[in-house]
Amino acid sequence: MESILERSTGPVGVKKQHKFLIFTSAVAIGFLISSIQFTKYPSIPFYSSLVVYLPFLFAFFTLHFSSITMAAAVSAVVSLSSSKSTAISTRTSLVSQERVSFAKVPYYKNVSSSGKLFSIRAQITTEAEAPAKVEKVSKKQEEGVVTNKYRPKEPYVSRCLLNTKITGDDAPGETWHMVFTTEGEIPYREGQSIGVIPDGIDPKNGKPHKLRLYSIASSALGDFGDSKTVSLCVKRLVYTNDQGEEVKGVCSNFLCDLKPGAEVQITGPVGKEMLMPKDPNATVIMLATGTGIAPFRSFMWKMFFEKHEDYQFNGLAWLFLGVPTSSSLLYKEEFEKMSEMKPDNLRVDFAVSREQTNDKGEKMYIQTRMAQYDKELWELLKKDNTFVYMCGLKGMEKGIDDIMVSLAAEDGIDWMQYKKQLKKEGQWNVEVY
Ligand SMILES: Cc1cc2nc3c(=O)[nH]c(=O)nc-3n(C[C@H](O)[C@H](O)[C@H](O)COP(=O)(O)OP(=O)(O)OC[C@H]3O[C@@H](n4cnc5c(N)ncnc54)[C@H](O)[C@@H]3O)c2cc1C
Ligand SMILES: NC(=O)c1ccc[n+]([C@@H]2O[C@H](COP(=O)([O-])OP(=O)(O)OC[C@H]3O[C@@H](n4cnc5c(N)ncnc54)[C@H](OP(=O)(O)O)[C@@H]3O)[C@@H](O)[C@H]2O)c1
DSSP: OOOHHHHHHHHHHHHHHHHHHHHHHHHHHHHHHHHHHHHHHHHHHHHGGGHHHHHHHHHHHHHHHHHHHHHHHHHHHHHOOOOOHHHHSSSSSSHHHHHHHHHHHHHHHHHHHHHHHHHHHHHHHHHHHHOHHHHHOOOOOOOTTOOOOOBBOOEEEEEEEEHHHHHOOTSOOEEEEEEETTTTTTTOTTEEEEEOOOSSSSSTTEEEEEOEEEOOOOOOOOSSSOOEEEEEEOOOOEEETTTTTTEEEEEHHHHHHHTTTTEEEEEEEETTTTTTSSOOOOEEEEEGGGGGGHHHHHHIIIIIIITTTTTTOSSSSEEEEESSGGGGSSSSSHHHHHHHHOGGGGGEEETTTTTOOOOOBOOOOOHHHHHOOOOOOHHOOOOOOOOEEEEOOOOOHHHHHHHHHHHHHTTTTTHHHHHHHHHHOOOOOOOOO
């Protein structure tokens, strides 16, 4: 604020000297006219000299007001281009944006309209205080986030350090946890993804395979704590096509079959949607289906296993994980360990769809499990420092919306509108596929 005011006093100060000169001249000329008229033409009434005197007064007042409008115009231009003022960053974006849009349009129109002097002045008062364009301060850890350091044309060539199956033998499908070297060259954050270019040629076009994205499953420090590795959690895609043939997904099978020591082409890092909240006291609700757990393992390692000078988690982390069978539960032991370490800061709820049902005998999907805590979840969602993250199967998004619609309606709130607001504030974050 100070900087805006300081800058706006410059032009006003210069005009003050002009005004003083004009005012003194007007008084002197008026005095001269009146004296001449009084001594030379005493018969003419004194007030008639005002006919000559008034134009000077008029000139004075016109210049006086135009100097104010000029000063305000300059101050508006300065404040609109300034984005470094400390006052600006402390204002809420909503209020400031309204002010800025008000200032830009009617302000200049009125300046050229000479008959509206007082309305211009009224606006100037508001304008002098109005901050310029306010950049929204993100509630997420966005500062310094790197994206697309490595692109498909020049990928980072990494090496597989470890690759292990983390689902039971009787699980429907296999999921693998794998660790790759980065030597610190891929500066990713919790919640980002990387691209993997599988070896080989796409038989459909004879060109190298395109990259596939994978959510990073390790914290920024990596599984070995030295910021030199990146980990993934990958489900091997195998399905039967319409002709009854078994089809294997190209990249997931390439990754799940990787042996330690093998080279892998990596791109990225990418993505900002799933970055963690800044507030270490936040409530973080994590909704995952299957390998959608990846970014949350990354969050939770940072929250529970690591010590950071600028981040010590002391809020509530609440994980909901949906999987088909108990043999497909991912990273269960790690979460149990975290819970032992900080029982007051972590809640974990599993939804095992092919083994559990709710009271009505319905399949236990993640949204079915969430519905058991509906009131509690809704109360948390009303808090300014609650952040929801959703990752995994696309279908889960609608299921979760359905339970939220009825909960919000009980409070007379339109869920879709409310969700929009939460999204805008970075409190509702979705990455489903
Ligand atoms: C941001 C993001 C993050 C992701 N993170 C992860 C992650 O952490 N872990 C993970 O495992 N995956 C993740 N994925 C998915 C991943 O990118 C790949 O899509 C997945 O591994 C399959 O790739 P693929 O090369 O093995 O299969 P592809 O060879 O690319 O084959 C996939 C194609 O097969 C077809 N197909 C698939 N299933 C069937 C079916 N049942 N019936 C008929 N046709 C079918 C579809 O056309 C589909 O597009 C993520 C995706 C995105 C966008
Ligand atoms: N960032 C991302 O975008 C990202 C990251 C990681 C993974 N993914 C994607 O997420 C998916 C995870 O699949 P997966 O094979 O790893 O999971 P999975 O092991 O098959 O588990 C998925 C679970 O979700 C259930 N489910 C199915 N339909 C659902 C619905 N409409 N609503 C709620 N739950 C539902 C499944 O139940 P049933 O099978 O019993 O019906 C199962 O319990 C993959 O498509 C993967 O590509 C995306």
